[in-house]
Amino acid sequence: MNIITKLAIAASLATALTSVSLAQDLQGKVIGFSQIGSESGWRAAETSVTKQQAADRGIDLKFADAQQKQENQIKAIRGFIAQGVDAIMVAPVVATGWDDVLTEAKEAEIPVILLDRGVDAPEDLYLTSVASDQVKEGRVAGEWLVAEIGDADCKVVELQGTVGSTPAINRKQGFEEAIAGHDNITIARSQTGDFTRSKGKEVMEGFIKAENGGADICAVYAHNDDMAVGAIQAIKDAGLKPGTDIKVVSIDAVPDIFAAMAAGEANATVELTPNMAGPAFDALSAYLADGTAPEKFIITESKLYTPADNPQGEYDTRKGLGY
Ligand code: AHR
Secondary structure, three states, X not given: OOHHHHHHHHOOHHHHXXXXXXXXXXXXXXXXXXXXXXXXXXXXXXXXXXXXXXXXXXXXXXXXXXXXXHXXXXXXXXXXXXXXXXXXXXXXXXXXXXXXXXXXXHHOOOOEEEEOOOOOOOHXXXXXXXXXXXXXXXXXXXXXXXXXXXOOOEEEEEEEOOOOOHXXXXXXXXXXXXXXXXXOEEEEEEEEOOOXXXXXXXXXXXHHHHOHHXXXXXXXXXOOHHHHHHHHHHHHHOOOOEOOOEEEEEEEOOHHHHHHHHOOOOOEEEEOOOOOHHHHHHHXXXXXXXXXXXXXXXXXXXXXXXXXXXXXXXXXXXXXXXX
8 A cells, every 4th residue: 555545545535536536636746846965764754755745645755855955955956947847846945045946946937835844035026835734833842841841840851853944933932832831841952963864863872961961861852753762772872771861852743753752762643744736736626726815824733642542543654655
Protein backbone atom coordinates (compact mmCIF):
# COMPACT_ATOMS: atom_id res chain seq x y z
CA MET A 1 0.00 0.00 0.00
CA ASN A 2 1.54 3.35 -0.98
CA ILE A 3 1.79 6.50 1.15
CA ILE A 4 -1.21 8.27 -0.28
CA THR A 5 -3.40 5.21 -0.09
CA LYS A 6 -2.63 5.00 3.61
CA LEU A 7 -3.23 8.70 4.15
CA ALA A 8 -6.49 8.45 2.24
CA ILE A 9 -7.73 5.74 4.60
CA ALA A 10 -7.37 8.21 7.43
CA ALA A 11 -9.10 11.02 5.50
CA SER A 12 -12.85 11.55 5.46
CA LEU A 13 -14.84 10.32 2.45
CA ALA A 14 -15.88 13.85 1.60
CA THR A 15 -12.29 15.06 1.49
CA ALA A 16 -11.28 12.10 -0.62
CA LEU A 17 -14.04 12.75 -3.15
CA THR A 18 -13.10 16.43 -3.36
CA SER A 19 -9.48 15.50 -4.05
CA VAL A 20 -10.45 13.08 -6.78
CA SER A 21 -12.55 15.66 -8.64
CA LEU A 22 -9.90 18.34 -8.25
CA ALA A 23 -7.08 15.98 -9.14
CA GLN A 24 -7.92 16.06 -12.83
CA ASP A 25 -7.56 19.86 -12.95
CA LEU A 26 -3.80 19.74 -12.41
CA GLN A 27 -3.18 16.92 -14.89
CA GLY A 28 -0.14 17.84 -17.01
CA LYS A 29 0.66 21.01 -15.05
CA VAL A 30 4.33 21.65 -14.39
CA ILE A 31 5.02 22.62 -10.77
CA GLY A 32 8.43 23.43 -9.31
CA PHE A 33 9.08 22.47 -5.69
CA SER A 34 12.05 23.91 -3.85
CA GLN A 35 12.50 21.67 -0.81
CA ILE A 36 14.82 22.62 2.07
CA GLY A 37 16.74 19.35 2.19
CA SER A 38 16.49 16.20 4.27
CA GLU A 39 17.38 17.36 7.76
CA SER A 40 14.71 15.33 9.55
CA GLY A 41 12.43 12.32 9.32
CA TRP A 42 9.51 14.70 9.00
CA ARG A 43 11.15 16.44 6.03
CA ALA A 44 11.72 13.08 4.30
CA ALA A 45 8.04 12.27 4.76
CA GLU A 46 6.94 15.63 3.40
CA THR A 47 9.06 15.03 0.30
CA SER A 48 7.62 11.53 -0.21
CA VAL A 49 4.04 12.68 0.28
CA THR A 50 4.48 15.63 -2.09
CA LYS A 51 5.92 13.43 -4.84
CA GLN A 52 3.13 10.88 -4.37
CA GLN A 53 0.40 13.55 -4.34
CA ALA A 54 1.84 15.03 -7.54
CA ALA A 55 2.01 11.61 -9.23
CA ASP A 56 -1.58 10.80 -8.25
CA ARG A 57 -2.77 14.07 -9.81
CA GLY A 58 -0.75 13.71 -13.01
CA ILE A 59 1.45 16.72 -12.14
CA ASP A 60 4.91 17.03 -13.66
CA LEU A 61 6.77 17.91 -10.44
CA LYS A 62 10.19 19.50 -10.79
CA PHE A 63 11.90 18.76 -7.49
CA ALA A 64 14.94 20.71 -6.24
CA ASP A 65 16.73 19.82 -3.00
CA ALA A 66 18.39 22.96 -1.58
CA GLN A 67 20.61 21.12 0.93
CA GLN A 68 19.58 23.59 3.67
CA LYS A 69 20.83 26.64 1.72
CA GLN A 70 18.64 29.63 0.93
CA GLU A 71 20.88 30.57 -2.02
CA ASN A 72 20.12 27.18 -3.60
CA GLN A 73 16.40 27.77 -3.10
CA ILE A 74 16.59 31.18 -4.77
CA LYS A 75 18.55 29.69 -7.67
CA ALA A 76 15.99 26.89 -8.05
CA ILE A 77 13.07 29.32 -8.01
CA ARG A 78 14.75 31.46 -10.67
CA GLY A 79 15.24 28.29 -12.72
CA PHE A 80 11.54 27.44 -12.39
CA ILE A 81 10.62 30.96 -13.50
CA ALA A 82 12.91 30.66 -16.54
CA GLN A 83 11.25 27.34 -17.44
CA GLY A 84 7.83 28.98 -17.26
CA VAL A 85 6.33 26.48 -14.81
CA ASP A 86 2.62 26.72 -13.96
CA ALA A 87 3.26 27.18 -10.22
CA ILE A 88 6.03 27.11 -7.65
CA MET A 89 6.00 25.60 -4.17
CA VAL A 90 8.72 26.44 -1.69
CA ALA A 91 9.47 25.36 1.88
CA PRO A 92 11.55 28.39 2.90
CA VAL A 93 14.53 27.46 5.04
CA VAL A 94 14.61 30.88 6.77
CA ALA A 95 12.07 33.69 7.06
CA THR A 96 13.90 36.66 5.53
CA GLY A 97 15.47 37.43 2.14
CA TRP A 98 12.66 36.38 -0.20
CA ASP A 99 11.26 39.67 -1.49
CA ASP A 100 13.28 39.87 -4.71
CA VAL A 101 12.76 36.34 -5.98
CA LEU A 102 9.08 36.30 -5.00
CA THR A 103 8.62 39.60 -6.84
CA GLU A 104 10.24 38.03 -9.92
CA ALA A 105 7.76 35.13 -9.74
CA LYS A 106 4.87 37.56 -9.37
CA GLU A 107 6.04 39.59 -12.37
CA ALA A 108 6.18 36.35 -14.36
CA GLU A 109 2.58 35.67 -13.19
CA ILE A 110 3.57 32.36 -11.59
CA PRO A 111 1.66 31.63 -8.37
CA VAL A 112 3.85 30.69 -5.41
CA ILE A 113 2.71 28.52 -2.52
CA LEU A 114 4.64 28.36 0.76
CA LEU A 115 4.81 24.98 2.45
CA ASP A 116 5.30 24.38 6.19
CA ARG A 117 7.37 27.51 6.92
CA GLY A 118 6.61 31.19 6.56
CA VAL A 119 8.43 34.23 5.18
CA ASP A 120 8.79 37.84 6.25
CA ALA A 121 7.58 39.26 2.95
CA PRO A 122 4.46 41.08 1.72
CA GLU A 123 1.51 38.69 1.55
CA ASP A 124 0.69 39.63 -2.04
CA LEU A 125 3.92 37.92 -3.16
CA TYR A 126 2.48 34.45 -2.59
CA LEU A 127 -0.87 32.80 -3.28
CA THR A 128 -1.20 30.96 0.00
CA SER A 129 0.80 29.42 2.83
CA VAL A 130 0.06 25.88 3.99
CA ALA A 131 1.57 25.40 7.43
CA SER A 132 0.82 24.62 11.04
CA ASP A 133 0.28 27.26 13.71
CA GLN A 134 3.85 27.01 15.00
CA VAL A 135 3.27 29.29 17.99
CA LYS A 136 0.44 26.97 18.99
CA GLU A 137 2.73 23.93 18.65
CA GLY A 138 5.16 25.48 21.14
CA ARG A 139 2.28 26.45 23.40
CA VAL A 140 0.83 22.93 23.37
CA ALA A 141 4.26 21.52 24.29
CA GLY A 142 4.68 24.09 27.09
CA GLU A 143 1.17 23.55 28.45
CA TRP A 144 1.84 19.83 28.58
CA LEU A 145 4.97 20.46 30.66
CA VAL A 146 3.18 22.87 33.01
CA ALA A 147 0.50 20.24 33.69
CA GLU A 148 3.04 17.43 34.01
CA ILE A 149 5.35 19.24 36.43
CA GLY A 150 2.81 20.87 38.71
CA ASP A 151 4.47 22.91 41.45
CA ALA A 152 7.89 21.22 41.32
CA ASP A 153 10.95 23.22 40.30
CA CYS A 154 11.94 22.42 36.74
CA LYS A 155 15.00 23.52 34.77
CA VAL A 156 14.34 23.08 31.04
CA VAL A 157 16.92 22.89 28.29
CA GLU A 158 15.74 23.85 24.81
CA LEU A 159 16.96 22.55 21.46
CA GLN A 160 16.00 25.14 18.90
CA GLY A 161 15.43 24.53 15.20
CA THR A 162 17.33 26.21 12.38
CA VAL A 163 18.27 29.79 13.29
CA GLY A 164 16.05 32.31 11.49
CA SER A 165 13.42 29.73 10.45
CA THR A 166 9.80 30.41 11.38
CA PRO A 167 9.33 27.12 13.28
CA ALA A 168 12.35 27.91 15.48
CA ILE A 169 11.16 31.45 16.17
CA ASN A 170 7.50 30.57 16.70
CA ARG A 171 7.89 27.32 18.65
CA LYS A 172 10.19 29.13 21.07
CA GLN A 173 7.66 31.93 21.48
CA GLY A 174 4.73 29.56 22.05
CA PHE A 175 6.56 27.52 24.67
CA GLU A 176 7.66 30.65 26.52
CA GLU A 177 4.08 31.92 26.50
CA ALA A 178 2.87 28.66 28.03
CA ILE A 179 5.37 28.65 30.90
CA ALA A 180 5.08 32.41 31.59
CA GLY A 181 3.76 32.95 35.10
CA HIS A 182 4.96 29.51 36.25
CA ASP A 183 8.07 30.66 38.08
CA ASN A 184 8.98 27.09 39.04
CA ILE A 185 9.72 26.35 35.35
CA THR A 186 12.72 28.08 33.78
CA ILE A 187 14.59 27.66 30.50
CA ALA A 188 18.14 27.23 31.76
CA ARG A 189 19.83 26.74 28.40
CA SER A 190 18.76 27.19 24.80
CA GLN A 191 20.76 26.51 21.67
CA THR A 192 20.15 25.50 18.08
CA GLY A 193 20.39 21.86 17.03
CA ASP A 194 19.46 22.79 13.44
CA PHE A 195 16.56 20.29 13.39
CA THR A 196 19.01 17.35 13.01
CA ARG A 197 19.45 14.27 15.15
CA SER A 198 23.25 14.53 15.27
CA LYS A 199 23.26 18.20 16.27
CA GLY A 200 20.52 17.55 18.85
CA LYS A 201 22.70 14.88 20.46
CA GLU A 202 25.82 17.03 20.38
CA VAL A 203 24.11 20.07 21.94
CA MET A 204 22.40 17.93 24.57
CA GLU A 205 25.77 16.45 25.56
CA GLY A 206 26.97 20.01 26.19
CA PHE A 207 23.86 20.81 28.25
CA ILE A 208 24.36 17.68 30.34
CA LYS A 209 28.00 18.53 31.05
CA ALA A 210 27.08 22.10 32.00
CA GLU A 211 24.20 21.01 34.26
CA ASN A 212 25.85 18.75 36.81
CA GLY A 213 26.02 15.70 34.56
CA GLY A 214 22.33 16.18 33.72
CA ALA A 215 21.21 15.90 37.36
CA ASP A 216 19.97 19.51 37.32
CA ILE A 217 17.93 19.11 34.13
CA CYS A 218 14.25 18.34 34.57
CA ALA A 219 13.14 18.40 30.92
CA VAL A 220 14.32 18.87 27.37
CA TYR A 221 12.09 20.75 24.93
CA ALA A 222 13.16 20.04 21.34
CA HIS A 223 11.68 21.95 18.40
CA ASN A 224 11.48 18.67 16.49
CA ASP A 225 11.47 14.95 17.19
CA ASP A 226 14.77 14.24 15.46
CA MET A 227 16.64 16.50 17.88
CA ALA A 228 14.71 14.86 20.74
CA VAL A 229 15.84 11.42 19.56
CA GLY A 230 19.44 12.69 19.51
CA ALA A 231 18.96 14.12 23.01
CA ILE A 232 17.55 10.80 24.25
CA GLN A 233 20.76 9.09 23.13
CA ALA A 234 22.87 11.72 24.92
CA ILE A 235 20.84 11.25 28.11
CA LYS A 236 21.32 7.48 27.96
CA ASP A 237 25.04 7.87 27.28
CA ALA A 238 25.25 9.99 30.44
CA GLY A 239 23.77 7.11 32.46
CA LEU A 240 20.39 8.77 32.96
CA LYS A 241 16.89 7.62 32.01
CA PRO A 242 15.20 9.71 29.31
CA GLY A 243 11.50 10.09 29.98
CA THR A 244 12.02 9.63 33.73
CA ASP A 245 15.15 11.47 34.96
CA ILE A 246 14.77 13.99 32.16
CA LYS A 247 11.36 14.48 30.53
CA VAL A 248 11.33 14.76 26.73
CA VAL A 249 8.80 16.88 24.84
CA SER A 250 9.05 17.71 21.14
CA ILE A 251 7.17 18.36 17.88
CA ASP A 252 6.43 16.39 14.66
CA ALA A 253 5.03 12.98 15.74
CA VAL A 254 7.41 10.90 13.59
CA PRO A 255 7.56 7.12 14.02
CA ASP A 256 10.87 7.19 15.92
CA ILE A 257 9.48 9.36 18.70
CA PHE A 258 6.58 6.93 19.11
CA ALA A 259 9.09 4.08 19.35
CA ALA A 260 10.88 6.07 22.08
CA MET A 261 7.56 6.78 23.79
CA ALA A 262 6.60 3.10 23.70
CA ALA A 263 9.96 2.37 25.39
CA GLY A 264 9.22 4.98 28.09
CA GLU A 265 11.95 7.31 26.81
CA ALA A 266 9.84 10.20 25.46
CA ASN A 267 6.86 11.89 27.08
CA ALA A 268 5.01 14.05 24.58
CA THR A 269 5.01 15.17 20.95
CA VAL A 270 2.86 17.57 18.92
CA GLU A 271 1.85 16.31 15.50
CA LEU A 272 2.82 18.11 12.30
CA THR A 273 1.25 16.50 9.24
CA PRO A 274 3.68 15.83 6.36
CA ASN A 275 0.77 16.26 3.95
CA MET A 276 1.15 19.95 3.14
CA ALA A 277 1.02 19.29 -0.61
CA GLY A 278 -2.55 17.94 -0.64
CA PRO A 279 -4.17 21.18 0.58
CA ALA A 280 -1.70 23.18 -1.53
CA PHE A 281 -2.64 21.34 -4.74
CA ASP A 282 -6.35 21.65 -3.92
CA ALA A 283 -5.97 25.42 -3.46
CA LEU A 284 -3.93 25.74 -6.65
CA SER A 285 -6.42 23.67 -8.60
CA ALA A 286 -9.33 25.95 -7.64
CA TYR A 287 -7.23 29.04 -8.35
CA LEU A 288 -6.16 27.88 -11.80
CA ALA A 289 -9.69 26.73 -12.66
CA ASP A 290 -11.50 30.02 -12.11
CA GLY A 291 -9.26 32.39 -10.14
CA THR A 292 -10.70 31.41 -6.74
CA ALA A 293 -8.39 32.99 -4.17
CA PRO A 294 -7.59 30.53 -1.38
CA GLU A 295 -7.29 31.51 2.28
CA LYS A 296 -3.95 33.29 2.70
CA PHE A 297 -3.06 30.91 5.51
CA ILE A 298 -4.20 27.29 5.41
CA ILE A 299 -3.51 25.98 8.91
CA THR A 300 -2.94 22.29 9.63
CA GLU A 301 -3.71 20.65 12.99
CA SER A 302 -1.44 20.44 16.05
CA LYS A 303 -2.48 17.42 18.11
CA LEU A 304 -0.70 16.41 21.31
CA TYR A 305 0.35 12.76 21.74
CA THR A 306 1.45 11.21 25.02
CA PRO A 307 2.02 7.62 26.20
CA ALA A 308 -1.76 7.42 26.75
CA ASP A 309 -2.24 7.49 22.97
CA ASN A 310 -1.01 4.00 22.10
CA PRO A 311 2.50 4.94 20.92
CA GLN A 312 3.24 1.45 19.61
CA GLY A 313 0.10 1.60 17.48
CA GLU A 314 1.05 5.07 16.22
CA TYR A 315 4.51 3.77 15.35
CA ASP A 316 3.05 0.84 13.44
CA THR A 317 0.65 3.08 11.51
CA ARG A 318 3.25 5.68 10.56
CA LYS A 319 6.41 3.72 9.96
CA GLY A 320 5.67 3.04 6.26
CA LEU A 321 4.56 6.57 5.39
CA GLY A 322 7.87 7.84 4.03
CA TYR A 323 9.50 8.99 7.29
O1 AHR B 1 9.27 23.29 9.09
C1 AHR B 1 8.92 22.12 9.76
C2 AHR B 1 10.07 21.58 10.52
O2 AHR B 1 11.17 21.38 9.67
C3 AHR B 1 9.84 20.23 11.16
O3 AHR B 1 9.25 20.30 12.41
C4 AHR B 1 11.24 19.74 11.27
O4 AHR B 1 11.34 18.38 11.57
C5 AHR B 1 11.73 20.10 9.92
O5 AHR B 1 13.05 20.03 9.77
